Amino acid sequence: MKLVIAYVQPHKLQDVKKALYDARVFKMSVTNALGCGEQKGYHESYRGVQFEVNLLKKVRLEIAVNDDFVDETVEAIVKGARTGEIGDGKIFVLDLAQCVRIRTGEVGKKAIG
Amino acid sequence: MGLVFSAVLNSTVLAGEEGPSLEGIKQSIDTVWVLLGAFLVFFMQAGFGMVEAGFIRAKNTCNILTKNFLDFCMASLGFFLIGYGLMFGDGNGFMGLDGWCLSGLQETKDGLPLYAYWLFQAAFCGAAATIVAGGMAERMKFHAYLIYSFLISAIVYPIVGHWIWGGGWLSNMGFVDFAGSTVVHTVGGFAALVGTRMLGPREGKYGLDGKPKVLAGHSIPLASLGVFILWFGWFGFNAGSTLGVSGGATIARVAINTNLAAALGGITAMATVWKRFGKPDLSMAMNGALAGLVAITAPCAFVDPWAALVIGATAGYIVIRAVELLDNLKIDDPVGAVAVHGFCGVWGTLCVGIFGKAALGLEHDGFAYSANPMQLGIQMVGSVTTIVFAVASMWGVFKLIDITVGLRVSREEELRGLDIGEHGMEAYGGFQIFSTS
Numbered sequence: 001m002k003l004v005i006a007y008v009q010p011h012k013l014q015d016v017k018k019a020l021y022d023a024r025v026f027k028m029s030v031t032n033a034l035g036c037g038e039q040k041g042y043h044e045s046y047r048g049v050q051f052e053v054n055l056l057k058k059v060r061l062e063i064a065v066n067d068d069f070v071d072e073t074v075e076a077i078v079k080g081a082r083t084g085e086i087g088d089g090k091i092f093v094l095d096l097a098q099c100v101r102i103r104t105g106e107v108g109k110k111a112i113g
Numbered sequence: 114m115g116l117v118f119s120a121v122l123n124s125t126v127l128a129g130e131e132g133p134s135l136e137g138i139k140q141s142i143d144t145v146w147v148l149l150g151a152f153l154v155f156f157m158q159a160g161f162g163m164v165e166a167g168f169i170r171a172k173n174t175c176n177i178l179t180k181n182f183l184d185f186c187m188a189s190l191g192f193f194l195i196g197y198g199l200m201f202g203d204g205n206g207f208m209g210l211d212g213w214c215l216s217g218l219q220e221t222k223d224g225l226p227l228y229a230y231w232l233f234q235a236a237f238c239g240a241a242a243t244i245v246a247g248g249m250a251e252r253m254k255f256h257a258y259l260i261y262s263f264l265i266s267a268i269v270y271p272i273v274g275h276w277i278w279g280g281g282w283l284s285n286m287g288f289v290d291f292a293g294s295t296v297v298h299t300v301g302g303f304a305a306l307v308g309t310r311m312l313g314p315r316e317g318k319y320g321l322d323g324k325p326k327v328l329a330g331h332s333i334p335l336a337s338l339g340v341f342i343l344w345f346g347w348f349g350f351n352a353g354s355t356l357g358v359s360g361g362a363t364i365a366r367v368a369i370n371t372n373l374a375a376a377l378g379g380i381t382a383m384a385t386v387w388k389r390f391g392k393p394d395l396s397m398a399m400n401g402a403l404a405g406l407v408a409i410t411a412p413c414a415f416v417d418p419w420a421a422l423v424i425g426a427t428a429g430y431i432v433i434r435a436v437e438l439l440d441n442l443k444i445d446d447p448v449g450a451v452a453v454h455g456f457c458g459v460w461g462t463l464c465v466g467i468f469g470k471a472a473l474g475l476e477h478d479g480f481a482y483s484a485n486p487m488q489l490g491i492q493m494v495g496s497v498t499t500i501v502f503a504v505a506s507m508w509g510v511f512k513l514i515d516i517t518v519g520l521r522v523s524r525e526e527e528l529r530g531l532d533i534g535e536h537g538m539e540a541y542g543g544f545q546i547f548s549t550s
Contacts, residue, residue, distance in 0.1 A: 011528035011529070014317065032545050032547050034545075042533065043537060044533065044537045044538055044539070045537045045538065046538060046542070057545075
Protein backbone atom coordinates (compact mmCIF):
# COMPACT_ATOMS: atom_id res chain seq x y z
CA MET A 1 0.00 0.00 0.00
CA LYS A 2 1.20 3.48 -0.84
CA LEU A 3 0.13 6.98 0.07
CA VAL A 4 0.30 9.41 -2.84
CA ILE A 5 0.58 13.05 -1.82
CA ALA A 6 0.43 15.66 -4.53
CA TYR A 7 0.65 19.45 -4.45
CA VAL A 8 -0.92 21.03 -7.50
CA GLN A 9 -2.10 24.43 -8.73
CA PRO A 10 -5.57 25.19 -7.30
CA HIS A 11 -7.01 25.94 -10.71
CA LYS A 12 -5.85 22.57 -12.04
CA LEU A 13 -7.78 20.64 -9.41
CA GLN A 14 -10.77 20.09 -11.69
CA ASP A 15 -8.54 18.65 -14.41
CA VAL A 16 -6.75 16.41 -11.92
CA LYS A 17 -10.03 15.13 -10.55
CA LYS A 18 -11.25 14.35 -14.03
CA ALA A 19 -8.03 12.51 -14.94
CA LEU A 20 -8.24 10.49 -11.73
CA TYR A 21 -11.85 9.58 -12.42
CA ASP A 22 -10.87 8.47 -15.90
CA ALA A 23 -8.21 6.24 -14.31
CA ARG A 24 -10.89 4.80 -11.99
CA VAL A 25 -9.44 6.42 -8.90
CA PHE A 26 -12.44 7.76 -7.04
CA LYS A 27 -11.15 8.31 -3.51
CA MET A 28 -9.14 11.28 -2.42
CA SER A 29 -8.80 13.95 0.23
CA VAL A 30 -8.15 17.54 -0.76
CA THR A 31 -6.95 20.36 1.49
CA ASN A 32 -5.71 23.90 1.05
CA ALA A 33 -2.00 24.42 1.28
CA LEU A 34 0.50 27.24 0.98
CA GLY A 35 3.93 26.57 -0.38
CA CYS A 36 6.98 27.88 -2.10
CA GLY A 37 9.38 26.26 -4.47
CA GLU A 38 11.02 27.16 -7.72
CA GLN A 39 8.11 29.33 -8.74
CA LYS A 40 8.90 32.88 -7.67
CA GLY A 41 6.26 34.80 -5.76
CA TYR A 42 4.37 37.83 -7.00
CA HIS A 43 4.05 41.41 -5.84
CA GLU A 44 1.02 42.78 -4.14
CA SER A 45 0.64 46.33 -2.99
CA TYR A 46 -1.41 47.55 -0.10
CA ARG A 47 -2.00 51.26 0.40
CA GLY A 48 1.04 52.14 -1.65
CA VAL A 49 3.42 49.67 -0.06
CA GLN A 50 4.78 46.84 -2.18
CA PHE A 51 5.37 43.44 -0.71
CA GLU A 52 6.25 40.06 -2.08
CA VAL A 53 4.00 37.10 -1.62
CA ASN A 54 6.14 34.00 -1.85
CA LEU A 55 3.93 31.43 -0.19
CA LEU A 56 1.60 30.54 -3.00
CA LYS A 57 -1.75 28.83 -2.88
CA LYS A 58 -1.70 25.15 -3.72
CA VAL A 59 -4.01 22.26 -3.06
CA ARG A 60 -2.82 19.06 -1.50
CA LEU A 61 -4.26 15.71 -2.55
CA GLU A 62 -3.85 12.57 -0.52
CA ILE A 63 -4.73 9.25 -2.08
CA ALA A 64 -4.16 5.85 -0.51
CA VAL A 65 -3.79 3.15 -3.16
CA ASN A 66 -2.84 -0.48 -3.50
CA ASP A 67 0.53 -1.12 -5.08
CA ASP A 68 -0.87 -2.03 -8.49
CA PHE A 69 -2.62 1.34 -8.75
CA VAL A 70 0.33 3.59 -7.95
CA ASP A 71 1.54 4.21 -11.50
CA GLU A 72 -1.90 4.92 -12.88
CA THR A 73 -2.65 7.34 -10.08
CA VAL A 74 0.59 9.23 -10.50
CA GLU A 75 0.16 9.35 -14.27
CA ALA A 76 -3.35 10.69 -13.91
CA ILE A 77 -2.23 13.46 -11.56
CA VAL A 78 0.57 14.45 -13.91
CA LYS A 79 -1.80 14.43 -16.85
CA GLY A 80 -4.30 16.64 -15.07
CA ALA A 81 -1.95 19.08 -13.38
CA ARG A 82 0.74 19.61 -15.96
CA THR A 83 1.00 22.90 -17.84
CA GLY A 84 4.74 22.81 -18.45
CA GLU A 85 5.27 25.98 -16.44
CA ILE A 86 7.20 26.29 -13.19
CA GLY A 87 4.77 25.85 -10.31
CA ASP A 88 2.91 22.80 -11.57
CA GLY A 89 3.68 21.03 -8.30
CA LYS A 90 5.14 17.79 -6.98
CA ILE A 91 4.04 14.26 -6.20
CA PHE A 92 5.35 12.18 -3.30
CA VAL A 93 4.78 8.45 -2.97
CA LEU A 94 5.14 7.02 0.55
CA ASP A 95 4.89 3.54 1.99
CA LEU A 96 1.70 3.11 3.91
CA ALA A 97 1.93 0.90 6.99
CA GLN A 98 -1.72 0.30 7.63
CA CYS A 99 -5.22 1.32 6.60
CA VAL A 100 -8.41 0.72 8.60
CA ARG A 101 -11.95 1.34 7.43
CA ILE A 102 -13.72 2.64 10.50
CA ARG A 103 -17.22 1.51 9.58
CA THR A 104 -16.40 -2.19 9.12
CA GLY A 105 -13.08 -2.61 10.84
CA GLU A 106 -11.56 -3.98 7.61
CA VAL A 107 -7.83 -3.49 7.34
CA GLY A 108 -5.18 -3.41 4.62
CA LYS A 109 -5.90 -3.91 0.96
CA LYS A 110 -9.61 -4.43 1.50
CA ALA A 111 -9.97 -1.18 3.41
CA ILE A 112 -8.37 0.86 0.63
CA GLY A 113 -10.58 -0.87 -1.96
CA MET B 114 -41.66 68.01 7.37
CA GLY B 115 -42.94 70.09 10.28
CA LEU B 116 -39.36 70.88 11.14
CA VAL B 117 -38.64 72.12 7.66
CA PHE B 118 -41.74 74.20 7.69
CA SER B 119 -40.87 75.97 10.93
CA ALA B 120 -37.27 76.43 9.80
CA VAL B 121 -38.45 78.17 6.68
CA LEU B 122 -40.86 80.24 8.73
CA ASN B 123 -38.22 81.28 11.28
CA SER B 124 -35.63 82.29 8.74
CA THR B 125 -37.97 84.59 6.91
CA VAL B 126 -39.44 86.04 10.11
CA LEU B 127 -35.98 86.77 11.50
CA ALA B 128 -34.99 88.42 8.26
CA GLY B 129 -37.83 90.81 8.85
CA GLU B 130 -39.46 90.03 5.56
CA GLU B 131 -43.08 89.42 4.90
CA GLY B 132 -44.46 85.96 5.57
CA PRO B 133 -43.08 83.20 3.40
CA SER B 134 -44.85 82.58 0.19
CA LEU B 135 -46.70 79.33 -0.17
CA GLU B 136 -44.68 78.71 -3.30
CA GLY B 137 -41.43 79.11 -1.37
CA ILE B 138 -42.49 76.62 1.27
CA LYS B 139 -43.60 74.14 -1.35
CA GLN B 140 -40.24 74.38 -3.10
CA SER B 141 -38.38 73.94 0.17
CA ILE B 142 -40.28 70.80 1.09
CA ASP B 143 -40.03 69.37 -2.41
CA THR B 144 -36.30 70.04 -2.49
CA VAL B 145 -35.77 68.22 0.78
CA TRP B 146 -37.85 65.34 -0.51
CA VAL B 147 -36.02 65.02 -3.80
CA LEU B 148 -32.60 65.32 -2.15
CA LEU B 149 -33.63 62.64 0.34
CA GLY B 150 -34.54 60.52 -2.68
CA ALA B 151 -31.18 61.28 -4.29
CA PHE B 152 -29.32 60.25 -1.15
CA LEU B 153 -31.30 57.00 -0.96
CA VAL B 154 -30.64 56.22 -4.61
CA PHE B 155 -26.97 56.93 -4.03
CA PHE B 156 -27.03 54.40 -1.22
CA MET B 157 -28.32 51.81 -3.68
CA GLN B 158 -24.80 51.89 -5.05
CA ALA B 159 -23.76 50.14 -1.84
CA GLY B 160 -26.59 47.66 -2.36
CA PHE B 161 -25.42 46.82 -5.87
CA GLY B 162 -21.88 46.47 -4.60
CA MET B 163 -22.84 44.03 -1.84
CA VAL B 164 -25.15 41.94 -4.05
CA GLU B 165 -22.54 41.61 -6.75
CA ALA B 166 -19.72 40.93 -4.30
CA GLY B 167 -21.75 38.26 -2.54
CA PHE B 168 -22.78 36.49 -5.73
CA ILE B 169 -19.27 36.08 -7.13
CA ARG B 170 -16.20 34.21 -5.94
CA ALA B 171 -13.92 35.61 -3.26
CA LYS B 172 -10.99 36.00 -5.64
CA ASN B 173 -12.78 38.72 -7.63
CA THR B 174 -14.39 40.66 -4.80
CA CYS B 175 -11.94 43.53 -4.64
CA ASN B 176 -12.29 43.94 -8.40
CA ILE B 177 -16.09 44.11 -8.46
CA LEU B 178 -16.19 46.59 -5.57
CA THR B 179 -13.62 48.81 -7.28
CA LYS B 180 -15.81 48.76 -10.38
CA ASN B 181 -18.92 49.63 -8.36
CA PHE B 182 -17.08 52.43 -6.62
CA LEU B 183 -15.47 53.93 -9.71
CA ASP B 184 -18.54 53.75 -11.91
CA PHE B 185 -20.38 56.16 -9.66
CA CYS B 186 -17.38 58.47 -9.82
CA MET B 187 -17.28 58.17 -13.61
CA ALA B 188 -21.06 58.59 -13.90
CA SER B 189 -20.93 61.76 -11.78
CA LEU B 190 -18.29 63.22 -14.07
CA GLY B 191 -19.85 62.08 -17.34
CA PHE B 192 -23.33 63.17 -16.35
CA PHE B 193 -22.03 66.58 -15.30
CA LEU B 194 -19.93 67.24 -18.40
CA ILE B 195 -22.32 66.18 -21.14
CA GLY B 196 -24.88 63.68 -19.85
CA TYR B 197 -27.26 66.20 -18.32
CA GLY B 198 -27.13 68.36 -21.43
CA LEU B 199 -27.93 65.43 -23.70
CA MET B 200 -30.77 64.34 -21.43
CA PHE B 201 -32.46 67.59 -20.38
CA GLY B 202 -31.00 70.28 -22.62
CA ASP B 203 -33.03 71.91 -25.41
CA GLY B 204 -32.55 70.08 -28.63
CA ASN B 205 -34.60 67.80 -30.79
CA GLY B 206 -36.69 64.71 -30.15
CA PHE B 207 -33.59 62.53 -30.16
CA MET B 208 -31.29 64.39 -27.76
CA GLY B 209 -30.67 67.62 -25.93
CA LEU B 210 -28.03 69.98 -27.27
CA ASP B 211 -27.25 72.50 -24.57
CA GLY B 212 -26.56 72.75 -20.86
CA TRP B 213 -23.05 71.28 -21.03
CA CYS B 214 -21.52 71.35 -17.54
CA LEU B 215 -24.87 72.77 -16.36
CA SER B 216 -23.98 76.14 -17.85
CA GLY B 217 -26.59 78.46 -19.29
CA LEU B 218 -29.49 76.67 -17.63
CA GLN B 219 -32.23 78.16 -15.52
CA GLU B 220 -31.76 77.97 -11.78
CA THR B 221 -34.85 75.86 -11.31
CA LYS B 222 -36.15 72.83 -13.16
CA ASP B 223 -39.67 71.50 -12.63
CA GLY B 224 -39.97 73.78 -9.59
CA LEU B 225 -36.80 72.42 -7.99
CA PRO B 226 -33.35 73.93 -7.69
CA LEU B 227 -31.32 72.77 -10.68
CA TYR B 228 -28.58 71.31 -8.48
CA ALA B 229 -31.02 69.15 -6.52
CA TYR B 230 -32.57 67.97 -9.76
CA TRP B 231 -29.14 67.18 -11.18
CA LEU B 232 -28.04 65.19 -8.15
CA PHE B 233 -31.22 63.11 -8.22
CA GLN B 234 -30.78 62.37 -11.93
CA ALA B 235 -27.07 61.68 -11.56
CA ALA B 236 -27.77 59.05 -8.91
CA PHE B 237 -30.10 57.32 -11.39
CA CYS B 238 -27.46 57.48 -14.07
CA GLY B 239 -24.98 55.80 -11.72
CA ALA B 240 -27.51 53.03 -11.05
CA ALA B 241 -27.86 52.28 -14.77
CA ALA B 242 -24.08 52.11 -15.14
CA THR B 243 -23.51 49.82 -12.19
CA ILE B 244 -26.03 47.16 -13.27
CA VAL B 245 -23.62 46.05 -15.96
CA ALA B 246 -20.75 45.30 -13.56
CA GLY B 247 -22.60 42.27 -12.22
CA GLY B 248 -23.37 40.71 -15.58
CA MET B 249 -19.78 41.07 -16.76
CA ALA B 250 -18.24 40.16 -13.41
CA GLU B 251 -15.20 37.96 -12.85
CA ARG B 252 -13.61 38.41 -16.28
CA MET B 253 -13.81 41.99 -17.55
CA LYS B 254 -10.70 44.15 -17.55
CA PHE B 255 -10.76 47.04 -15.12
CA HIS B 256 -9.70 49.81 -17.48
CA ALA B 257 -12.20 48.55 -20.05
CA TYR B 258 -14.86 48.98 -17.38
CA LEU B 259 -13.78 52.55 -16.65
CA ILE B 260 -14.11 53.50 -20.32
CA TYR B 261 -17.46 51.73 -20.58
CA SER B 262 -18.89 53.41 -17.47
CA PHE B 263 -17.96 56.88 -18.71
CA LEU B 264 -19.51 56.27 -22.13
CA ILE B 265 -22.79 54.80 -20.88
CA SER B 266 -23.36 57.56 -18.36
CA ALA B 267 -22.25 60.42 -20.58
CA ILE B 268 -23.95 59.33 -23.80
CA VAL B 269 -26.07 56.17 -24.00
CA TYR B 270 -28.16 56.53 -20.84
CA PRO B 271 -28.82 60.28 -21.33
CA ILE B 272 -30.05 59.80 -24.89
CA VAL B 273 -32.67 57.23 -23.86
CA GLY B 274 -33.42 59.46 -20.88
CA HIS B 275 -34.06 62.37 -23.22
CA TRP B 276 -36.55 60.35 -25.23
CA ILE B 277 -38.58 59.54 -22.12
CA TRP B 278 -37.92 62.13 -19.43
CA GLY B 279 -36.33 65.02 -21.31
CA GLY B 280 -39.24 65.85 -23.61
CA GLY B 281 -38.09 63.62 -26.47
CA TRP B 282 -40.06 61.68 -29.04
CA LEU B 283 -41.26 58.84 -26.81
CA SER B 284 -42.68 61.13 -24.16
CA ASN B 285 -44.45 63.14 -26.88
CA MET B 286 -46.02 59.89 -28.03
CA GLY B 287 -47.50 59.32 -24.59
CA PHE B 288 -44.98 56.73 -23.44
CA VAL B 289 -44.78 56.61 -19.65
CA ASP B 290 -42.02 55.30 -17.43
CA PHE B 291 -42.55 56.73 -13.97
CA ALA B 292 -39.23 55.96 -12.28
CA GLY B 293 -37.14 54.12 -14.81
CA SER B 294 -38.03 50.50 -15.64
CA THR B 295 -37.03 51.44 -19.16
CA VAL B 296 -34.68 54.38 -18.75
CA VAL B 297 -32.54 52.79 -16.04
CA HIS B 298 -33.23 49.06 -15.90
CA THR B 299 -33.88 48.08 -19.50
CA VAL B 300 -30.87 50.10 -20.60
CA GLY B 301 -28.64 48.65 -17.87
CA GLY B 302 -29.97 45.12 -18.29
CA PHE B 303 -29.58 44.97 -22.04
CA ALA B 304 -26.19 46.66 -21.91
CA ALA B 305 -25.22 43.84 -19.54
CA LEU B 306 -26.64 41.30 -21.99
CA VAL B 307 -24.53 42.63 -24.86
CA GLY B 308 -21.39 42.82 -22.73
CA THR B 309 -21.88 39.38 -21.22
CA ARG B 310 -22.50 37.84 -24.62
CA MET B 311 -19.41 39.48 -26.08
CA LEU B 312 -17.19 38.41 -23.17
CA GLY B 313 -18.30 34.80 -23.28
CA PRO B 314 -18.83 32.59 -20.25
CA ARG B 315 -16.45 32.43 -17.32
CA GLU B 316 -13.77 29.76 -17.37
CA GLY B 317 -15.32 26.55 -16.02
CA LYS B 318 -18.93 27.71 -16.25
CA TYR B 319 -19.76 25.10 -18.87
CA GLY B 320 -18.59 21.51 -18.89
CA LEU B 321 -17.42 19.66 -21.99
CA ASP B 322 -20.99 18.47 -22.48
CA GLY B 323 -22.15 22.11 -22.63
CA LYS B 324 -24.15 21.86 -19.40
CA PRO B 325 -23.92 24.84 -17.03
CA LYS B 326 -21.97 24.29 -13.83
CA VAL B 327 -22.24 26.00 -10.47
CA LEU B 328 -19.72 28.74 -9.73
CA ALA B 329 -21.22 29.55 -6.37
CA GLY B 330 -21.18 33.02 -4.86
CA HIS B 331 -18.91 33.37 -1.87
CA SER B 332 -21.03 35.32 0.60
CA ILE B 333 -24.76 34.99 0.95
CA PRO B 334 -24.74 37.36 3.97
CA LEU B 335 -23.19 40.14 1.86
CA ALA B 336 -25.66 39.51 -0.95
CA SER B 337 -28.59 39.60 1.50
CA LEU B 338 -27.40 42.87 2.96
CA GLY B 339 -27.17 44.23 -0.55
CA VAL B 340 -30.74 43.23 -1.36
CA PHE B 341 -32.06 44.89 1.80
CA ILE B 342 -30.11 48.05 1.00
CA LEU B 343 -31.50 48.05 -2.54
CA TRP B 344 -35.05 47.56 -1.31
CA PHE B 345 -34.55 50.42 1.15
CA GLY B 346 -33.00 52.66 -1.49
CA TRP B 347 -35.79 51.85 -3.91
CA PHE B 348 -38.22 53.85 -1.77
CA GLY B 349 -36.15 56.86 -2.76
CA PHE B 350 -35.84 55.69 -6.35
CA ASN B 351 -39.59 55.43 -6.88
CA ALA B 352 -41.16 57.76 -4.34
CA GLY B 353 -38.52 60.41 -5.03
CA SER B 354 -39.45 60.34 -8.70
CA THR B 355 -42.63 62.22 -7.88
CA LEU B 356 -40.20 65.17 -7.73
CA GLY B 357 -42.36 66.65 -5.02
CA VAL B 358 -44.58 65.89 -2.07
CA SER B 359 -47.78 67.56 -3.30
CA GLY B 360 -50.15 66.47 -0.60
CA GLY B 361 -48.55 63.09 -0.06
CA ALA B 362 -51.12 60.86 -1.74
CA THR B 363 -48.90 59.97 -4.69
CA ILE B 364 -45.76 59.29 -2.69
CA ALA B 365 -47.75 57.09 -0.33
CA ARG B 366 -49.19 55.14 -3.26
CA VAL B 367 -45.77 54.77 -4.82
CA ALA B 368 -44.22 53.60 -1.55
CA ILE B 369 -46.83 50.94 -0.80
CA ASN B 370 -46.78 49.65 -4.38
CA THR B 371 -43.00 49.47 -4.32
CA ASN B 372 -43.05 47.46 -1.14
CA LEU B 373 -45.82 45.08 -2.22
CA ALA B 374 -44.22 44.29 -5.56
CA ALA B 375 -40.88 43.51 -3.92
CA ALA B 376 -42.53 41.26 -1.34
CA LEU B 377 -44.51 39.32 -3.90
CA GLY B 378 -41.51 39.04 -6.19
CA GLY B 379 -39.63 37.41 -3.33
CA ILE B 380 -42.49 35.04 -2.53
CA THR B 381 -43.14 33.80 -6.07
CA ALA B 382 -39.46 33.52 -6.91
CA MET B 383 -38.93 31.39 -3.83
CA ALA B 384 -42.01 29.28 -4.59
CA THR B 385 -40.93 28.81 -8.20
CA VAL B 386 -37.40 27.81 -7.36
CA TRP B 387 -38.64 25.54 -4.57
CA LYS B 388 -41.01 23.75 -6.89
CA ARG B 389 -38.53 23.44 -9.76
CA PHE B 390 -35.40 22.51 -7.87
CA GLY B 391 -36.62 21.16 -4.57
CA LYS B 392 -35.15 23.78 -2.22
CA PRO B 393 -35.99 27.39 -1.38
CA ASP B 394 -32.82 28.96 -2.74
CA LEU B 395 -32.25 32.30 -0.97
CA SER B 396 -30.14 33.79 -3.76
CA MET B 397 -32.95 33.27 -6.25
CA ALA B 398 -35.63 34.51 -3.85
CA MET B 399 -33.64 37.71 -3.42
CA ASN B 400 -33.33 38.07 -7.17
CA GLY B 401 -37.13 37.78 -7.15
CA ALA B 402 -37.55 40.72 -4.76
CA LEU B 403 -35.27 42.81 -6.97
CA ALA B 404 -37.27 41.68 -10.01
CA GLY B 405 -40.47 42.89 -8.35
CA LEU B 406 -38.82 46.23 -7.57
CA VAL B 407 -37.60 46.67 -11.14
CA ALA B 408 -41.03 45.81 -12.52
CA ILE B 409 -42.98 48.19 -10.27
CA THR B 410 -40.63 51.07 -11.06
CA ALA B 411 -42.44 52.18 -14.24
CA PRO B 412 -46.06 51.71 -13.12
CA CYS B 413 -45.76 52.50 -9.39
CA ALA B 414 -47.68 55.80 -9.52
CA PHE B 415 -50.40 54.63 -11.89
CA VAL B 416 -51.62 51.37 -10.39
CA ASP B 417 -53.60 50.15 -7.38
CA PRO B 418 -51.98 48.01 -4.71
CA TRP B 419 -53.64 44.82 -5.97
CA ALA B 420 -51.99 45.40 -9.33
CA ALA B 421 -48.63 45.89 -7.62
CA LEU B 422 -49.08 42.44 -6.09
CA VAL B 423 -49.72 40.92 -9.51
CA ILE B 424 -46.86 42.82 -11.16
CA GLY B 425 -44.36 41.79 -8.48
CA ALA B 426 -45.55 38.19 -8.38
CA THR B 427 -45.21 37.82 -12.15
CA ALA B 428 -41.76 39.40 -12.09
CA GLY B 429 -40.67 36.88 -9.47
CA TYR B 430 -41.63 34.07 -11.80
CA ILE B 431 -40.11 35.71 -14.89
CA VAL B 432 -36.75 36.19 -13.23
CA ILE B 433 -36.33 32.52 -12.34
CA ARG B 434 -37.21 31.31 -15.81
CA ALA B 435 -35.01 33.99 -17.37
CA VAL B 436 -32.01 32.91 -15.29
CA GLU B 437 -32.54 29.32 -16.46
CA LEU B 438 -33.01 30.42 -20.06
CA LEU B 439 -29.83 32.52 -20.11
CA ASP B 440 -27.82 29.73 -18.50
CA ASN B 441 -28.96 27.37 -21.23
CA LEU B 442 -28.17 29.92 -23.95
CA LYS B 443 -24.60 30.06 -22.60
CA ILE B 444 -24.99 33.68 -21.55
CA ASP B 445 -23.11 33.64 -18.28
CA ASP B 446 -24.51 36.35 -16.02
CA PRO B 447 -23.10 35.67 -12.54
CA VAL B 448 -25.56 37.84 -10.60
CA GLY B 449 -28.70 37.67 -12.76
CA ALA B 450 -28.42 41.29 -13.91
CA VAL B 451 -29.96 40.61 -17.32
CA ALA B 452 -32.83 38.57 -15.90
CA VAL B 453 -33.62 41.07 -13.15
CA HIS B 454 -33.09 44.40 -14.88
CA GLY B 455 -33.50 43.55 -18.56
CA PHE B 456 -36.43 41.13 -18.58
CA CYS B 457 -38.33 42.60 -15.65
CA GLY B 458 -37.64 46.14 -16.83
CA VAL B 459 -39.55 45.29 -20.00
CA TRP B 460 -42.30 43.58 -18.02
CA GLY B 461 -42.71 46.62 -15.76
CA THR B 462 -42.85 48.97 -18.72
CA LEU B 463 -45.63 46.92 -20.31
CA CYS B 464 -47.49 46.84 -16.99
CA VAL B 465 -48.14 50.58 -17.30
CA GLY B 466 -50.22 49.73 -20.35
CA ILE B 467 -51.90 46.79 -18.65
CA PHE B 468 -52.67 47.91 -15.10
CA GLY B 469 -52.33 51.72 -15.34
CA LYS B 470 -55.34 53.92 -14.68
CA ALA B 471 -56.27 57.11 -16.49
CA ALA B 472 -57.63 58.42 -13.19
CA LEU B 473 -54.08 58.34 -11.82
CA GLY B 474 -52.58 60.46 -14.58
CA LEU B 475 -52.24 58.27 -17.66
CA GLU B 476 -53.60 59.32 -21.01
CA HIS B 477 -55.39 56.01 -21.56
CA ASP B 478 -56.71 53.35 -19.19
CA GLY B 479 -54.68 50.18 -19.16
CA PHE B 480 -55.74 47.00 -20.90
CA ALA B 481 -57.07 45.54 -17.66
CA TYR B 482 -59.69 48.32 -17.40
CA SER B 483 -60.65 48.94 -21.00
CA ALA B 484 -60.47 47.12 -24.27
CA ASN B 485 -58.27 49.92 -25.58
CA PRO B 486 -54.74 48.59 -26.17
CA MET B 487 -53.44 52.09 -27.01
CA GLN B 488 -51.29 52.60 -23.90
CA LEU B 489 -49.96 49.04 -24.06
CA GLY B 490 -49.03 49.56 -27.70
CA ILE B 491 -47.16 52.77 -26.90
CA GLN B 492 -45.34 51.06 -24.04
CA MET B 493 -44.29 48.25 -26.39
CA VAL B 494 -42.93 50.70 -28.94
CA GLY B 495 -40.92 52.44 -26.22
CA SER B 496 -39.56 49.21 -24.83
CA VAL B 497 -38.56 47.79 -28.20
CA THR B 498 -36.89 50.96 -29.46
CA THR B 499 -34.99 51.33 -26.19
CA ILE B 500 -33.77 47.75 -26.44
CA VAL B 501 -32.69 48.21 -30.05
CA PHE B 502 -30.86 51.43 -29.23
CA ALA B 503 -29.24 50.06 -26.08
CA VAL B 504 -28.11 46.86 -27.79
CA ALA B 505 -26.79 48.62 -30.89
CA SER B 506 -24.97 51.42 -29.11
CA MET B 507 -23.53 49.22 -26.36
CA TRP B 508 -22.42 46.68 -28.95
CA GLY B 509 -20.49 49.53 -30.56
CA VAL B 510 -19.03 50.66 -27.24
CA PHE B 511 -17.91 47.18 -26.16
CA LYS B 512 -16.57 46.34 -29.63
CA LEU B 513 -14.56 49.54 -29.66
CA ILE B 514 -13.13 48.73 -26.24
CA ASP B 515 -12.41 45.15 -27.30
CA ILE B 516 -10.48 46.26 -30.38
CA THR B 517 -8.51 49.00 -28.65
CA VAL B 518 -7.66 47.97 -25.08
CA GLY B 519 -9.29 44.56 -24.83
CA LEU B 520 -12.38 43.53 -22.91
CA ARG B 521 -11.43 40.30 -21.20
CA VAL B 522 -8.50 39.38 -18.97
CA SER B 523 -6.23 36.47 -19.84
CA ARG B 524 -7.20 32.93 -18.89
CA GLU B 525 -4.36 32.76 -16.34
CA GLU B 526 -5.47 35.96 -14.69
CA GLU B 527 -9.07 34.82 -14.59
CA LEU B 528 -8.14 31.54 -12.92
CA ARG B 529 -6.01 33.27 -10.35
CA GLY B 530 -8.58 35.97 -9.73
CA LEU B 531 -8.88 39.57 -10.83
CA ASP B 532 -8.10 40.87 -7.36
CA ILE B 533 -4.44 39.96 -7.72
CA GLY B 534 -4.32 40.40 -11.49
CA GLU B 535 -5.94 43.83 -11.76
CA HIS B 536 -5.35 45.36 -8.35
CA GLY B 537 -2.50 43.42 -6.75
CA MET B 538 -4.61 43.21 -3.62
CA GLU B 539 -6.87 40.64 -2.03
CA ALA B 540 -10.34 41.26 -0.66
CA TYR B 541 -9.74 38.95 2.29
CA GLY B 542 -6.10 39.44 3.23
CA GLY B 543 -4.94 36.87 5.74
CA PHE B 544 -7.79 34.46 5.07
CA GLN B 545 -7.40 31.16 3.31
CA ILE B 546 -10.10 30.83 0.70
CA PHE B 547 -10.76 27.28 -0.40
CA SER B 548 -11.46 27.61 -4.07
CA THR B 549 -12.06 24.62 -6.25
CA SER B 550 -13.59 26.35 -9.25
